[in-house]
Amino acid sequence: MSISHPDLKNIVEKWLDKNAENIVHGLDIKSPNDLLEYERNLFLLLMQLGALIMSWILKTRLQDPTFQKSAEHRILSKRTTQYRHATNPNTSVRTLFGNTVRLKLRSFQPERKRGRKRKGGRRGKKNGCGIFPALEVLGIQFKSTPALASEVTQSVIEGPSMEAAKERLVRRCISLDIKTLRRISESFAAVGLKIRDTWLKEDDPHNTPLVPKSESLRGKRVLISMDGGRIRIRKNKRGRISKKSKRRKYNTDWREPKLILIRTIDDNGQVEKEFKPIVDGSIDGPDAIYQLLNAHLLARDIQYASEIHCAGDGAPWIWLLLIRLFDKLKLDPSKITFVVDFYHAVEHLSKVADGRRGWNKRERRKWMKRMKIMLKQGDIEGVIDELRLLARGRNAKAVKREIGYFEKNKERMRYDIIKEKKLPIGSGAIESVIRQVINMRLKNAGTFWLEENAEGFLHLRCYLKSKRWKIIEQAVINHSLGEQNTVVV
Numbered sequence: 130m131s132i133s134h135p136d137l138k139n140i141v142e143k144w145l146d147k148n149a150e151n152i153v154h155g156l157d158i159k160s161p162n163d164l165l166e167y168e169r170n171l172f173l174l175l176m177q178l179g180a181l182i183m184s185w186i187l188k189t190r191l192q193d194p195t196f197q198k199s200a201e202h203r204i205l206s207k208r209t210t211q212y213r214h215a216t217n218p219n220t221s222v223r224t225l226f227g228n229t230v231r232l233k234l235r236s237f238q239p240e241r242k243r244g245r246k247r248k249g250g251r252r253g254k255k256n257g258c259g260i261f262p263a264l265e266v267l268g269i270q271f272k273s274t275p276a277l278a279s280e281v282t283q284s285v286i287e288g289p290s291m292e293a294a295k296e297r298l299v300r301r302c303i304s305l306d307i308k309t310l311r312r313i314s315e316s317f318a319a320v321g322l323k324i325r326d327t328w329l330k331e332d333d334p335h336n337t338p339l340v341p342k343s344e345s346l347r348g349k350r351v352l353i354s355m356d357g358g359r360i361r362i363r364k365n366k367r368g369r370i371s372k373k374s375k376r377r378k379y380n381t382d383w384r385e386p387k388l389i390l391i392r393t394i395d396d397n398g399q400v401e402k403e404f405k406p407i408v409d410g411s412i413d414g415p416d417a418i419y420q421l422l423n424a425h426l427l428a429r430d431i432q433y434a435s436e437i438h439c440a441g442d443g444a445p446w447i448w449l450l451l452i453r454l455f456d457k458l459k460l461d462p463s464k465i466t467f468v469v470d471f472y473h474a475v476e477h478l479s480k481v482a483d484g485r486r487g488w489n490k491r492e493r494r495k496w497m498k499r500m501k502i503m504l505k506q507g508d509i510e511g512v513i514d515e516l517r518l519l520a521r522g523r524n525a526k527a528v529k530r531e532i533g534y535f536e537k538n539k540e541r542m543r544y545d546i547i548k549e550k551k552l553p554i555g556s557g558a559i560e561s562v563i564r565q566v567i568n569m570r571l572k573n574a575g576t577f578w579l580e581e582n583a584e585g586f587l588h589l590r591c592y593l594k595s596k597r598w599k600i601i602e603q604a605v606i607n608h609s610l611g612e613q614n615t616v617v618v
Contacts, residue, residue, distance in 0.1 A: 355447050
């Protein structure tokens, strides 16, 4: 294949002349170790070629005056703030091939307000140094190309730590210090949250890059589950920094992040694999979850679903939230079913059985087997009667507490009717999601999160673990363009 562009041809020929001997050396490999070493060396050589090409592409394209003028018009015309041309400084951009490209680009700053000149040293988050339209029009943010920013962020949020992410990236010839990894991933997460917050304020929930246009719940049997996990949030204490440690003291209180899971099932009650699960969450409590669930359902036309099945562990906040939301959406009550997870109900019975000191293992197993049969048959009143017979003596208080649990949820425990409708009686999927999204990264031992970072990483992990990373990736890299519907799935 001939290379028509002379500059590119020159780059490739120089690289090939320099490395041809090392490449041809592969014809002499004789052992597994030889192949292992050769393949790794070849990978490094190809990364070097990629770095040379990316450097040429970025310099040629971004420093082209015509391209810069076009980018300025496209970016600045969408800004409400007035900008003025400031300087043409040198700026650097990191690429996925591990190299840094130095560029000389036109930068713009907000027009200065009339009046007293502000004091120096107060740039802060709200007083940035300006923008580079040529970078923004190609989605180059955080001094990184889109591919690098996405790759770094995925590695960081995958976990289990920044150190592990650094090692993972080094194997791809991307050598960045932990401070840079943190800056890129936290900035990426912040943009993702900004996009979500904008969506939640939209009058039309369909107007978002976070939901594919082709994705709808029309005519579907929909499963909705919710549950919570635990993470530790770091909050600095008031007062001066300690002279001894030179650090500010802080509290590490527990917080319960809550997640939602939306899936679809077929007529036989089996999960439809072609419909990717929808996962989202927040650390801000039930009201935030209410907003998220409302937006996700409306954006996918939940009012046209054929059936809605909601499963949970019996926590009161779940049912209160769902009932309030469905009333607000004016959904047909005849299409809605609520169920307490069968296995959580069994756990409550196990607590009663374990509290019977006079019973041996055989008696406990026999009683539990009988209770499970009654549960599956939907005989909740019979289960409650059995519990009342045991509400005596030392454990009476504990048994009465379990009786209250079953009485409050008995209409959500008609497992016989639910099975007849070919609907699931469990909510194990949401517990699996809690483990994958929260426990395996955000709940690591000795890990304390700043509130904004916890929310941002939780949001990104929801997309990563539900195999929807491409959606959030495209939303973030196109954010500066203001293009709301850029999802490709």
